[in-house]
Amino acid sequence: MARETLTRDQIVRTAVELLDAEGLEGLNMRALGKRLDSAATAMYWHVKNKDNLVLLATDQVWGELSLPDLDAVDWRSAATTMAVDLYGMFTRHPWLVQAFAAHVLYGEGKARHDDHTLAVYEAAGFTGTQADQAASAVFTYVLGNAAGVAATASLTRKLTRDDTTAEEQFQDAMTKAQEIARRHPRLRARLETPAAATYAAAPDRAFEFGLQALLDGLERQRAEG
Known part of the structure; x- marks a missing residue:
């Protein structure tokens, strides 16, 4: 071409x-x-x-992210939708997590999203620096949760490229991690439950649980402030 x-x-x-x-x-x-x-x-x-x-x-x-209409939904619903959509974007494009560690990211699409995020927390009653802090807390939570997905994607690429050697290294590391974990009672109990497929695997709906707990805290802080 x-x-x-x-x-x-x-x-x-x-x-x-x-x-x-x-x-x-x-x-x-x-x-x-x-x-x-x-x-x-x-x-x-x-x-x-x-x-x-x-x-x-x-x-x-x-630009894949939608912006909830604040005239149609309450701030909490909007904040939840935006956080879930953001997490979805990071999991679809896990290289974005890498990019945040290596680049200063900016652009019209990101600015549009960031501006609307501030509008959400202003609608909740946060003003000035408080709105920035609330938005930053939720964004950091989402990015931190997506880091595990990005690491898995990177490891999967390595396993695909290196074939047997990398797979053996991974299994060896997991075996050693589980051996150490079994020395500690709470970790051992979790490894022995059927739901514990791998060491350090997040339980189902952990992201949703943490997000709602974080929004609960923000809502309570605003009510008390």
């Missing part, structure tokens, strides 16, 4: 597909050009560099 027929939108959408498949470490102009059947140098006519491409890809997926 000649550079004249490429568009920035094509490049960004393909970059998202590549990031979903290979993670942040798999994104480079050569791999992107191969997916687009184009020379790697053609990419630079539309994007400045890899960092710029990551920003564009990030803003592309941020």
Whole structure:
């Protein structure tokens, strides 16, 4: 594909597909050009560099998020919807968690989402710094929960690439972790229950439980303030 027929939108959408498949470490102009059947140098006519491409890809997926109508729903419902949607975005695109650790992420889509998030907490009665703190607390909770999903995705890619050796290393690490855990009564009891498929696995609906507990705390703090 000649550079004249490429568009920035094509490049960004393909970059998202590549990031979903290979993670942040798999994104480079050569791999992107191969997916687009184009020379790697053609990419630079539309994007400045890899960092710029990551920003564009990030803003592309941020556009997937819907913004609840605050005239139609209460703040708590809106906050829950936005947090669940955000978590869903991170789990669909786990490379985003990596990107937060390596880049300063910004763009129109993210700004639109962040602005509406503040509107949600202002609707709850938080003002100024308090609204920032409430929004930050929920965002950090969502991002922290998504870190496990991102780590699993990264490990899965490694197992796929390295085949037997990585699988053996993983199983060996899990065996050693369980051996240590069994020395402690509460961890041992959980490992011995049928629901404990793997060591340190999160229980069902842990994300929802924690999110509602966090929103309970914010609601109580606002009522008492």
